[in-house]
Amino acid sequence: MLPWFSPVSQRFFNRLMERRLHHALLLAGPAGIGKGILARWLGKVLLCKQPVSDGACGQCQSCMLFEAETHPDYLQLMSEKQIGVDLIRDGIRKLSGTAQLGGNKVMVIFAADSLTESAANALLKTLEEPTGNTYILLITDKIQRLLPTILSRCEKQVFSVPESHLSLEWLKSQGVTNASVALLKAYGGAPLRLKGALEQQEGLSYQLFFERFTQLLCGQTDALELAREWQENAEQVVNWCQLYAHEQYIQHQQSEDQQRFSHCLEAKRVLQHPGVNKSVVLTGLLSLFA
Ligand SMILES: [Zn+2]
Structure with a gap:
């Protein structure tokens, strides 16, 4: 069990x-x-x-x-x-x-x-x-x-999500050795979701997202390019941007991060409309982080 x-x-x-x-x-x-x-x-x-x-x-x-x-x-x-x-x-x-x-x-x-x-x-x-x-x-x-x-x-x-130490121990017992508290958080604290995402080759991984997102923060890539790249995973990307904004706000209490956070919520709402241009929504959101 x-x-x-x-x-x-x-x-x-x-x-x-x-x-x-x-x-x-x-x-x-x-x-x-x-x-x-x-x-x-x-x-x-x-x-x-x-x-x-x-x-x-x-x-x-x-x-x-x-x-x-x-x-x-x-x-x-x-x-x-x-x-x-x-x-x-x-x-x-x-x-x-x-x-x-x-x-x-x-x-x-x-x-x-x-x-x-x-x-x-x-x-x-x-x-x-x-x-x-x-x-x-x-x-x-x-x-x-x-x-x-x-x-x-x-x-x-x-039930709520398990305590992270239990999740991490379990992931380790399942052969997942590169899990961390931060990575677990990126998957909503749900260990089986994280395991599934790490095992799955298709889709966007958090590691890749974070690597490219860091490039955006440093000005090494632009919002438009990332939006094109990520449009198939728009909902997931918005969730991760929201998580990032939230953590930044907790650390630095800057109103900028609060606005980014609110913008994520709005983007999530917009993305639920069928036929929405995901690339446009993502460009708008990601440019706030650039
Ligand atoms: Zn039996």
Whole structure:
């Protein structure tokens, strides 16, 4: 288990053993902290035939099927865009029968904030009156987008980003040796997001951004050139500029940095409009740093 989730996973486990685990759990918090890993861990424990002191046994038939991604009583719903009503109805139908292995049944819904309204409504009844031995785990990083009716029927676990020393230790154990507090901050303090970004070759890395951004600050390149270079990653660039302005302001309390910060917020808003010329938005923003 991810070290920052150890206390909560132990609590879940104890409650499960005492048969006091809520049948509908909502795991909420920032993206990239591993909520999905926690949900899968819990799903595996819920299905395990002979859980051991700290989780699933890893040996029983259920654990084997789970690891092979073929457990008949485990269902994972996710969608690239929205989770529609058909997907939910199909899931509920699969949950309504007797568990094929005679134990619990588990449905995990990733990005629960992407449920359409009719999908959410279809889910409500199951959340209210679940069939026996059924557990539904919902995951979201945008809890404010969930319908109040869904929220009120789940037990909510809201997580924040882990403490940086835990994240850095974990990253090191995963073979990521070049992580630092500053780099972690650049990825919102979310260790799995940072790991993903470092492993991914495409896209703009923070290191490259910072290298080029420093050149901009020293007048070795101009805003127009960087804006052209970065237009595909405009949102990310604005986030990093905002972080930079914020840190500068904290250090030096210059109104200039406050203005840059406000401009970042404005740029973020503008970038949400479809069809906006990202290069123009970035040129305007980056020229404030030149
Ligand atoms: Zn097992």
